[in-house]
Amino acid sequence: MEKIKMINPIVEMDGDEMTRILWKMIKDELLIPFVDLNTEYYDLGLEKRDETGDQITKDAAEAVKRLGVGVKCATITPNAARVEEYNLKEMWKSPNGTIRAILDGTVFRAPIIVKGIEPYVKSWKKPITIARHAYGDVYKASEMKIPGPGKCEIVYTDAQGRESRELIHEFDGPGIVQGMHNLNRSIESFAHCCFKYALDTKQDLWFASKDTISKKYDHTFKDILQEIYDNEYREQFEDAGITYFYTLIDDAVARVVKSEGGYIWACKNYDGDVMSDMVATAFGSLAMMTSVLVSPDGCYEYEAAHGTVQRHYYNHLKGEKTSTNSVATIFAWSGALRKRGEMDGNSELMKFADILEKATIDTIESGTMTKDLALITSMKNPVIAGSEEFIKAIRVNIEKALS
Ligand code: NAP
Numbered sequence: 001m002e003k004i005k006m007i008n009p010i011v012e013m014d015g016d017e018m019t020r021i022l023w024k025m026i027k028d029e030l031l032i033p034f035v036d037l038n039t040e041y042y043d044l045g046l047e048k049r050d051e052t053g054d055q056i057t058k059d060a061a062e063a064v065k066r067l068g069v070g071v072k073c074a075t076i077t078p079n080a081a082r083v084e085e086y087n088l089k090e091m092w093k094s095p096n097g098t099i100r101a102i103l104d105g106t107v108f109r110a111p112i113i114v115k116g117i118e119p120y121v122k123s124w125k126k127p128i129t130i131a132r133h134a135y136g137d138v139y140k141a142s143e144m145k146i147p148g149p150g151k152c153e154i155v156y157t158d159a160q161g162r163e164s165r166e167l168i169h170e171f172d173g174p175g176i177v178q179g180m181h182n183l184n185r186s187i188e189s190f191a192h193c194c195f196k197y198a199l200d201t202k203q204d205l206w207f208a209s210k211d212t213i214s215k216k217y218d219h220t221f222k223d224i225l226q227e228i229y230d231n232e233y234r235e236q237f238e239d240a241g242i243t244y245f246y247t248l249i250d251d252a253v254a255r256v257v258k259s260e261g262g263y264i265w266a267c268k269n270y271d272g273d274v275m276s277d278m279v280a281t282a283f284g285s286l287a288m289m290t291s292v293l294v295s296p297d298g299c300y301e302y303e304a305a306h307g308t309v310q311r312h313y314y315n316h317l318k319g320e321k322t323s324t325n326s327v328a329t330i331f332a333w334s335g336a337l338r339k340r341g342e343m344d345g346n347s348e349l350m351k352f353a354d355i356l357e358k359a360t361i362d363t364i365e366s367g368t369m370t371k372d373l374a375l376i377t378s379m380k381n382p383v384i385a386g387s388e389e390f391i392k393a394i395r396v397n398i399e400k401a402l403s
């Protein structure tokens, strides 16, 4: 069989621990035998980041900007324990944070749905994709404890030194106060990413906030999204047969629980933080969540939502057999390959992405799965496969599909 050709490369970002082990297995068993893999390789493993003073992470992000598509393995975000474990020169920043900042992107997280792993919410039939605005609000707030009676104000001083003030509260006793901000520029980027991704995936887009109470802050989010939608996307949405709608956050929560799924829920920073964990858990497993970073100018970086699965890695190092779920990492690859195919007009590559995903889902639905899924499946007598066995079982299904 002739291997599928790739016209342009994708950016390949290798990572750490157990997911690094899976990364190689996926390439060796599921990709290289079938595709003439064309990647620009960046090793974002922690040793290499330390060695290059984290320059490699920045280079990788720039490469995604240049080539338009990337795929990333999970990476360690160093903390004090990791600084010691890896004898690091510095406590390097989160690679995902660095890449997101360079691409100015929004992260979309969606579950992979298979028969036998049922969502806790019975009505959910299709994935719910969460888009989290990842700048500002409570995550970049200033706070004060107010010790006793006194007046608290917001003061804005413009470039000419003119002040405007807004009273927060006349305290008659101790209390607390918080000042937070956001930027129109960042909200606009978020809006473009969300509208583009909705068009791209042909799904409705919901956005919700609390504009009835927050008449300037949240209302600005609502207004910016509406204005960009009306001016730049309404027609395209109508042509694609999808809708954008705004509602109050409490109404959205109620609708989501009663819905069938199959849409994108755009959230402000805090709502996205909370709701993405809720939705991921309710769909069954963190190991089945995909994640894609989309930049406002249309670059895509795919990855699994989970981390490097450190506990399994230590077992692997001790020579113990592991059963780590590679599904979200496989879907990161299929997502990137499909997008590359789409951008290059390479239908063979797009078809391969479909085959890879179907082979993965078929493997699980026929009863062979990793331990994390075996523990929650409604299927009787699932076969628990080791990390490598599971990937090899998928390979058999790809070979069947291609022959
Ligand atoms: P984690 O790697 O997501 O794993 C937490 C636990 O979830 C695992 O111990 C395992 O549970 C289960 N799990 C997650 N993915 C799984 C999979 N594919 N298959 C089977 N089980 C899976 O989170 P962590 O242990 O808190 O973090 C480890 C490292 O990952 C940290 O250094 C963190 O900085 C990094 N991280 C990276 C990313 C990223 O690059 N996107 C995201 C999050 C965390 P059991 O142990 O019960 O089997």
Ligand code: MG
Residues within 6 Å of the ligand: 273, 274, 277
């Ligand atoms: Mg969270």
